[in-house]
Amino acid sequence: MTLHVTNTLTGEKEPFEPQDPENVLLYYCGLTVSDPPHLGHARSWVHVDVMHRWLEHIGYDVRHVENFTDINEKIVARVGEDELGEDEADVAETYIERTLADMRSLNLLRAEVYPRVSEHVPEIVDLVETLMEKGYAYESNGSVYFDVTEFDEYGALSNQDLEEIESQGDPDERSEKHNPADFALWKADGVGPDAVEEHRHEGAAPAEESCETALTWDSPWGEGRPGWHIECSAMSMTHLGETLDLHVGGRDLVFPHHENEIAQSEAATDQRFAKYWLHCELFQMDDEKMSSSLGNFVTVDQAVDQWGTNVLRTFLTAGAYNNVQLYSDETIAEAEERWDRLERAYEAAVDAVDSPEMSAKAADDDLREAVSDAREEFTAAMNDDFNTREAQSALLSVATAINRHLEETDASEGYDYRGLRRAIETLEELGDVLGLSFEGDTDGTATLAGDVVELVLDVREHEREAGDYERADELRDELEALGIEVQDTDEGPTYRLPSGDE
């Protein structure tokens, strides 16, 4: 079965066929860097990352471009706040650095480029000029607007009638527009205090002051700034050409952002802008969504600190990218259990493979079959519109197969070396597609911690041998309080250091 994806444009699941059978042009609508990234962003990033990884896994070269919108009044509104920066560019830079650090901590593959709006103003101006020449755009008081009535397919992505959209717009808002739904390609002048005031946080510079720091550029229409929407068209065309294969972004961007991207891009080039539009669903917390504007978010760095990368990625891929996901203590705890189960089985298999009970001749057909079935299930799941939930389920079945083999094999017959080795490789390889890493704590601190734990367990063994179970249990409880999991087995005690500690 080949990869199928759900295309928002058609509303259907379609076979995935990139223009060039070997390369995929992927554009992800990145952040406006005006707030610290939160878990909702992480969810989309991780899903795009998994798409990227899977596409490579099945043999494509992926050209993945992800923008930073570093020109925005919300950024200006942050000027002077805390240590964020003294002007628009500074604040943007602060958040870009923070965002990249968060991405790294989530074990995301790097994009090919992270273009910024501020670097692409000439391309934006060119694009706007083209649109004007072709009659899709008009100038009004130094601003330039896209005339939605000129673009026949306007509303196709969000499946709305232009008439309906027009009736939503506020007719008085900008009298300089021809139609209420027209959108700005270029905005005259800088940023006004009113726009800043709307987004200003406590501690930020007064709106009048921060406005002074907003960047502006010369254009054929005078001094001004690019509108929202046009930057994505300009940047994706610059780095990936006129037609993308995959355009991914949050569900909340379908309208107006992506609708407008299509309009301005296709009007300018007469080419299809993107073949497949994929939209990541949003988090839901109790009865509202998680979002920057509602302020009800958990930042990525907090989450990584608290849960660790593997647990977090298990959580974020616990549902398909295009399904809303519930954020709650329970759903995160459940993801942690899943990850722990995987990791324990993995570690048990690695221990067994290196143990004297290993046999080169033993063969457990059930184990081997379960592993190969799991590989097939995983592949089918990922090919079916990146169904990460099903993919996790396949991974878990490898864990069960490992545990069962270790449980049911007694020392005299020996463990199935080849079978276990295959299971380990499968977990590593498929886990990697989800960005999960089984590589344990190998750094100095972890080794030292391990040595200390072993010392404590050694003491505890003496207590146990002496029959002082009370003291022994106390030690075990104390270790557990530190997050160290102790298990007594026939071969002596084993332990696991807290995960997310790598």
Added chain:
RNA sequence: GCCAAGGUGGCAGAGUCCGGCCGAACGCAGCGGCCUGCAGAGCCGCCCACCGCCGGUUCAAAUCCGGCCCUUGGCUCCA
């Protein structure tokens, strides 16, 4: 109001496109057994679902068609 997504066990969440293997996956919680000094982990087994409601098509429907109810998201900055 318009557009979109969704309503499946105690929770969470697949399956719905391509009807039958679904008396419904995986996991969590719960119960019983094995193992264990105990606990945990693990293994085995069990419990809990007339798949929102009503009607239709079909030999056969969670899956297709029609109607209705409810939830969430978009329509304003937002992944």
